[in-house]
Amino acid sequence: MATQSSRAAARLMVAPSVIVLFIWMIVPLAMTIWFSFRLYRLLSPERTGWVGFRNYSWFFNSPDFWLAISNTLLLVGGVLAITIVLGVLIALLIDLPVWGQGPLRILVISPFFVMPPVAASIWENLFMHPQNGMFASFAQGLGMKPILFMESYPMSSVIFIVSWEWLPFATLILLTALQSLSSEQLEAAEMDGASAISRFRYIVLPHMTRAITVVILIQTIFLLGIFGEIFTTTQGGPGSASTTLPYMIYKQAVIAKDIGRAAAGGIIAVILANIVAYFLMRSMGKNLDA
Amino acid sequence: MARAVSTRRKVFYTAAAWSVALLIFFPVFWTILTSFKTEASAVASPPQLFSADWTLDNYAEVWGRSDYPRFFWNSVVISVGSTLLGLIIAIPAAWSMAFVPGNRTKDLLMWMLSTKMMPAAAVLIPMYLIFQRTGLFDTRTGLVLALMLMNLPVIVWMLYTYFKEIPSEILEAARMDGASLGKEIIYVLTPMAIPGIASTMLLNIILAWNEAFWTITLTTVNAAPLSAFIASFSAPQGLFYAKLSAASTMAIAPILILGWFSQKQLVRGLTFGAVK
Known part of the structure; x- marks a missing residue:
């Protein structure tokens, strides 16, 4: 049905999206590359000039940088592991014959709709606060000292909060996949004497592989950029203990006001994201063949 | 099962x-x-x-104090505005990709999605400077634009997966019956596309409402939405828990309710049709 003219019309219809996305991608990127080789500090704007790779070497030589990289990977990896393992278990549980599956889904999905600063702020204050938080009350009730979550375990606390936000997403996707599994196959396996564990291992899990891949892909895109939760709770601290790469760039740009260094950090982040994206896209191409 | x-x-x-x-x-x-x-x-x-x-x-206190209504209104304008603008740009694109796919359609979709993988923090400085120079900094217009661009790939993808499920035989039948292109769009395609457009809209309003990077970094006072308000809501000694909770409830209630209505489409939408 595609005639010559409808092809032309089709291109015209796609053009606005492509053009704005192209500009959105290329202009800031080009500017970031430019700044990353310049001396550019907002606090001393009169001193400018080319500095070669000095901004980059500052990043690579900063002890905070490697900490930020490992924190970023820890955050992404930790949240993925928690949400997928718990997500599979909870999906299996909800998929059992239970009363009120509809309301159950609504309860479980709710944290996903809570905006990151709110999620971070209620966990930090209402639950994890060392004086007035609920966990502190419990600790006191048991005669223990309250835990200083944000001071002693900043990364774990952030990972915990972010996992709470993303667990619903993983659960719901895995549940959807689970519900498309035919019960005949399982019954046949059961009749042949397969145990619950081997039924899970050889029938349920392979069926969910695609959904698990999708959860990893989508969550990674969002998790690499996590900002609001850290901004609201630890501000990257104490010291740099919970500083991730996005937060380190933010600190360079907004607090240290060193545009050149922040730009170099940005380019490093782009390269890192591209390495991750390369692997994601390869499997995504296979999995998203709509 | x-x-x-x-x-x-x-x-x-x-x-x-x-x-x-x-x-x-x-x-x-x-x-x-x-x-x-x-x-x-x-x-x-x-x-x-x-x-x-x-x-x-x-x-009463949160509402009366601290300009809460203004933050709230900024959130509404920014999330709805960026979603509508995104839909206007994305509908024709998704439409033609679904009904007149070319050899490169798949690559184009993948490329669009790849723009989402660029970390926002990486382009913070240029965005900040561009916004400063053009007077878009701390304006609702600026944030509508930024969030539209951020969510455009998701909007195109979601619409594409919905549109693809409209059988093209129906279009051919309408054409055989002598329907013009305009009539075809108004009477045949639009009614079939509306559910998909509606769920795309809902989900993107949710994503834009909850966005917490550009809304915090590209605003100071005037255009700051609820995400920036809550992020700055800090007072020690725990004497503000009830007010913090009231502010939080007001910030999440509209989206929570929207979300409950659209949770069925969420899976399909956010997985770009890969899990149904």
Whole structure:
């Protein structure tokens, strides 16, 4: 049905999206590359000039940088592991014959709709606060000292909060996949004497592989950029203990006001994201063949 | 894969599933509950599930103080505005990719998605400078543009997966009956496309409402939405828990309700049709 003219019309219809996305991608990127080789500090704007790779070497030589990289990977990896393992278990549980599956889904999905600063702020204050938080009350009730979550375990606390936000997403996707599994196959396996564990291992899990891949892909895109939760709770601290790469760039740009260094950090982040994206896209191409 | 089981088992399963679900939901519930307490009972130890003195004062105070309505209104304008603008740009694109696919359509879709993988922090400085120079900094227009660009790939993808399910035979039938292109769009395609457009819209309003990078970094006072308001809502000593909870409840309630309505489409939409 595609005639010559409808092809032309089709291109015209796609053009606005492509053009704005192209500009959105290329202009800031080009500017970031430019700044990353310049001396550019907002606090001393009169001193400018080319500095070669000095901004980059500052990043690579900063002890905070490697900490930020490992924190970023820890955050992404930790949240993925928690949400997928718990997500599979909870999906299996909800998929059992239970009363009120509809309301159950609504309860479980709710944290996903809570905006990151709110999620971070209620966990930090209402639950994890060392004086007035609920966990502190419990600790006191048991005669223990309250835990200083944000001071002693900043990364774990952030990972915990972010996992709470993303667990619903993983659960719901895995549940959807689970519900498309035919019960005949399982019954046949059961009749042949397969145990619950081997039924899970050889029938349920392979069926969910695609959904698990999708959860990893989508969550990674969002998790690499996590900002609001850290901004609201630890501000990257104490010291740099919970500083991730996005937060380190933010600190360079907004607090240290060193545009050149922040730009170099940005380019490093782009390269890192591209390495991750390369692997994601390869499997995504296979999995998203709509 | 639900199977028939004895009632006793079902009772057991139900109890287990509800316990887990309530545990996950508990922080939201607790926040809403705390928002109706007085500050004193909000920090009472041990925590009180039922307070003797329920109150609406927190809402009144948060609403009256601190320009809360302005933050709220900014959130509405920014999330709805960026979604509508995104739809205007994305509908024609998704439409033609679904109905007149070329050799490169798949690559184009993948490329669009790849723009989402660029970390926002990486382009913070150029965005900041561009916004400063053009006068878009701390304006709602600026944030509408930024969030539209951020969510455009998701909008195109979601619409594409919905449009692809409209059978093209129907179009051919309409054409055989002599329908013009305009009539075809108004009478045949639009009614079939509206559910997909509606769920795309809902989900993108949710994503834009909850966005917390550009909304915090590209605003100071005038255009700051609820995400920036809550992020800055800090006062020590725990004397503000009830008010914090009231503010949080007001920030999440509209989206929570929208989300409950669109949760069925969420899976399909956010997985770009890969899981149905």
